Amino acid sequence: MNKFGTMFSDVSVSLFRRPATQRYPFVRTETPARLRGRLEWKQGPCTGCGLCAMDCPAKAIEVTMIDRKEKKFFLTYHVDACTFCGQCVISCRQGALQMAEGQWELASLDPAQFKIYFGDPNVGRNLASQPDGQPAEPEKT
Amino acid sequence: MSSVLSIGALLVFPGGLSLLVGGLLYEWFDRKLLALLQNRVGPRWFQPFADTLKLLMKEEVVPDGVNRVLFQGLPLIALAGALTAGLYVPLAGLKPAYGFPGDLIVVLYLLSLLTVCLGLAGANTLDRFSLIGATRTLTQVFSYEAPFLLALLGPALAAGSWQIGKIADYAGSHWMIVFQPLGFLVALIGLMGKLEMPPFDAPEAHTEIVAGALTEYSGRGLALFRLGKAVELVIGVTLVSAIYLGGLSNPLWFLGKTLGLLLVMVGLQSLLTRLRIDQTVGMWWRYGTLLVLVQWLVVILVMR
Amino acid sequence: MAETNVTPKRFTIPIGPQHPALKEPGHFQFTVDGEIVTGAYVRLGYAHRGIEKAAEERNWIQNLYLLERVCGICSHVHALAYCLAVEKLANVEAPPRAQAIRVLVAELERIHSHFLWMGVSAHEAGFDTLFMYSWRDRETVMDLLEGLTGNRVNYSANQLGGVKCDVDAAQADSIRKGLEFLEERTHHYLNVISHDTSFLQRTRGIGVMTRAQAEVMGAIGPTARASNVARDLRVEAPYAAYKTFPVKVVLDERGDLEARFEVRIKELFESFRLIREILEALPEGELVARMPRRIPAGEAIMRLEAPRGEVFYYIRSGGGDKPERLKVRTPTICNLTSVVRLAVGHQLADVPMILAGIDPCFSCNDRMVQVTAADNGSEKLMTWEELRKYGIDFYRRQAK
Numbered sequence: 091m092n093k094f095g096t097m098f099s100d101v102s103v104s105l106f107r108r109p110a111t112q113r114y115p116f117v118r119t120e121t122p123a124r125l126r127g128r129l130e131w132k133q134g135p136c137t138g139c140g141l142c143a144m145d146c147p148a149k150a151i152e153v154t155m156i157d158r159k160e161k162k163f164f165l166t167y168h169v170d171a172c173t174f175c176g177q178c179v180i181s182c183r184q185g186a187l188q189m190a191e192g193q194w195e196l197a198s199l200d201p202a203q204f205k206i207y208f209g210d211p212n213v214g215r216n217l218a219s220q221p222d223g224q225p226a227e228p229e230k231t
Numbered sequence: 232m233s234s235v236l237s238i239g240a241l242l243v244f245p246g247g248l249s250l251l252v253g254g255l256l257y258e259w260f261d262r263k264l265l266a267l268l269q270n271r272v273g274p275r276w277f278q279p280f281a282d283t284l285k286l287l288m289k290e291e292v293v294p295d296g297v298n299r300v301l302f303q304g305l306p307l308i309a310l311a312g313a314l315t316a317g318l319y320v321p322l323a324g325l326k327p328a329y330g331f332p333g334d335l336i337v338v339l340y341l342l343s344l345l346t347v348c349l350g351l352a353g354a355n356t357l358d359r360f361s362l363i364g365a366t367r368t369l370t371q372v373f374s375y376e377a378p379f380l381l382a383l384l385g386p387a388l389a390a391g392s393w394q395i396g397k398i399a400d401y402a403g404s405h406w407m408i409v410f411q412p413l414g415f416l417v418a419l420i421g422l423m424g425k426l427e428m429p430p431f432d433a434p435e436a437h438t439e440i441v442a443g444a445l446t447e448y449s450g451r452g453l454a455l456f457r458l459g460k461a462v463e464l465v466i467g468v469t470l471v472s473a474i475y476l477g478g479l480s481n482p483l484w485f486l487g488k489t490l491g492l493l494l495v496m497v498g499l500q501s502l503l504t505r506l507r508i509d510q511t512v513g514m515w516w517r518y519g520t521l522l523v524l525v526q527w528l529v530v531i532l533v534m535r
Numbered sequence: 536m537a538e539t540n541v542t543p544k545r546f547t548i549p550i551g552p553q554h555p556a557l558k559e560p561g562h563f564q565f566t567v568d569g570e571i572v573t574g575a576y577v578r579l580g581y582a583h584r585g586i587e588k589a590a591e592e593r594n595w596i597q598n599l600y601l602l603e604r605v606c607g608i609c610s611h612v613h614a615l616a617y618c619l620a621v622e623k624l625a626n627v628e629a630p631p632r633a634q635a636i637r638v639l640v641a642e643l644e645r646i647h648s649h650f651l652w653m654g655v656s657a658h659e660a661g662f663d664t665l666f667m668y669s670w671r672d673r674e675t676v677m678d679l680l681e682g683l684t685g686n687r688v689n690y691s692a693n694q695l696g697g698v699k700c701d702v703d704a705a706q707a708d709s710i711r712k713g714l715e716f717l718e719e720r721t722h723h724y725l726n727v728i729s730h731d732t733s734f735l736q737r738t739r740g741i742g743v744m745t746r747a748q749a750e751v752m753g754a755i756g757p758t759a760r761a762s763n764v765a766r767d768l769r770v771e772a773p774y775a776a777y778k779t780f781p782v783k784v785v786l787d788e789r790g791d792l793e794a795r796f797e798v799r800i801k802e803l804f805e806s807f808r809l810i811r812e813i814l815e816a817l818p819e820g821e822l823v824a825r826m827p828r829r830i831p832a833g834e835a836i837m838r839l840e841a842p843r844g845e846v847f848y849y850i851r852s853g854g855g856d857k858p859e860r861l862k863v864r865t866p867t868i869c870n871l872t873s874v875v876r877l878a879v880g881h882q883l884a885d886v887p888m889i890l891a892g893i894d895p896c897f898s899c900n901d902r903m904v905q906v907t908a909a910d911n912g913s914e915k916l917m918t919w920e921e922l923r924k925y926g927i928d929f930y931r932r933q934a935k
Contacts, residue, residue: 095502096731097664100723104270110671111272122682124700126691147593147600175600175691176699189685269667359548363567363883429661430733438556438659438887440548504733505661507884508570 126174127193129167131208135184138163142178142187151178164209169196240328241318250317254461255279257468260490261497268501279461283454291450296357305352306448306455312344313462320466321399321473324485330396335387338395339380342425342466345459346372352456353444364443367434367508371424374512375431378519379421385414385526386474389534395473403478413526415475417519422467423496424511426460430503431511468492545573548883552581556659556887559897563890570882575875582898590861595621595830596695598858603689605863606899608651611644612841613863614693616848619774620837621695624852625830631818633697634776639813640684640692641775642806643710646717647676648842649799652894653724656796659887660737665727672720679713682706697823707814714807721803728796738792742877742889745790752873756844756866758893761798762790768840780812795892829856841866843894865899
């Protein structure tokens, strides 16, 4: 039996119901616990092995080794390049990386916001303040 | 003094300004209601105004290979036609500003002028989507125009006058929707066809032919055509509700009636799938005309 | 590509590369006689992204995420096909729990894809209410996927040798709850698409493809199944956990657009059933098997049933940490010929519907383009230097 207006039930109910649209900036819904947000790094376990950088499909992680013996190194995380696939978290054998839950509102007009240094902040900052942004003699892995 | 009043009538109410503002507000109501029916948020009340303003401020690109005069003149003629029609209909439920015997026909043709201008505007450009759109627009005019006209003439026949004011007076004491339900149905659906609302939006079906006849229009021309459509919406709804839903009445109650009418139209819009142009033509000539002729027969027999 | 009766003197309607009916660039030329389509021509290649070449430059792990982006809608299927092929090469079998979760995500993705398709097709037909509601309900399955894997679109549920995400009791409950809602809605939509008079006017008897035609034109996926061709790789060549969780093939013999709608929507019920069964009987065990970083030399082929049809992967490894050659074939390319054939003789208004009926996805299928010169039709290949010089000259001439 064909009939007209089979969606009448939806339409009539909706007239008296609030729109399904999420009013995002005004009303925030809770993000799921597994949501992959911005990368987080733990100083302790990281050995600077560079596996994360090697497996990163977007080349969003750079490991800059300054002195391998002294364990002096830092990581540069390019938030704008990151695709939030979570491969680095799996590749890291030390468990030093994780995708922060709830950290997903990352848009910015300032490009500097997209560069995050993991590691000795002074090392990172000193390098960043140099005109070419390159360490004197970096040993990249 | 009287000349000041008539200029005021032309520019502010019931002519010009009030029609434009009213048209855009009705357009907003249409869009908002459709959004609510589809469980969306929909635009805010000033969205149609903002759209129009934006279009008016934009550069108007005149494509190669068109007749410039026609290209820029047609939107003006279309809008002027629609605005002129506003003088003869009982806007806001008040007595029409002007009237003469037979003005119903004039109003209908002034409204068709807009559609014809649309068709010509499409045919004027070289764009293939415009051409197909123009063909469809004009084809559709020929399908709904006759039944729609006949549906509005039914009450005129009953009232014994072809003057909108007189019909509305007569309709004040006789709710035509009760006496001529078939005519009302055809008039309502005909109005949707006239306004190219879904499901009769084949002439501007954007998944097929982009924007139909208006594909090449930008800036001022597009704004004027859109304004013309908005004015047509007000006049159409006013006309149908004055003729079929109890004639003249106080503005608030009349507003309620027109919005109620619009609600039904929006409901139909949301429930139906776009008709192909051949289906539109088939529907109007097969069912629309038949229904309205049956209605006429009944009216004539009863009047005897 | 495929071509039927193109005569340049006729009135042609170009659809694409930029057109509101297509959300991706593809070019169709329809010769029309009034409203009737008399010829059709398709040209692809506008969204060629060089993914296959790019895959040769990345290591095995990076490629997983590159290939996941072949298609935005069936991303999991592409990643899965790649994973299974690489696992085949490395002689590693993912643990049963991982395989079951892979199928679970694949079926959720099928639900999401079919809901999306239903909305798009309804929109092409000018039935925006169905479009809005089906996309509203699609949010439910997107939320489920987000909760399960951590992302809404490119889920990255796979990793070489297994999966990343586990399904715990709470997850299973939320999935069951979501499915309950979706199943109720799917029943409603089935009623709409098979009983709504105004909608049926646009689908019934439109774009009829007989079984013989479907076989000749090599149609696959739901498009073929709507023409009664029992072709479903989940049944014919079960992969991952489809051996333990068998699917029933949904067939329809009418072959028109209505049948394509019905087949896809009825497939949703199969997906719901399958997901529930998997949640009931999820095998215990590990999520990942250990994978070597270097994959032994060899070749592997993997065929999977994506929501749109068969996805085909060929991978050759030279024993290094990168693939030597990788070839992807997506379902749209197989189904496009049928569009070109079926459109002829129909109204122009039906063309977007027929096109949408195969659920096309253009950027997935664009692999390589051979451009023929417009003036003499030669297929001359240009070197990079020549192309560069040509480009500079071209823009210099434009500027004048």
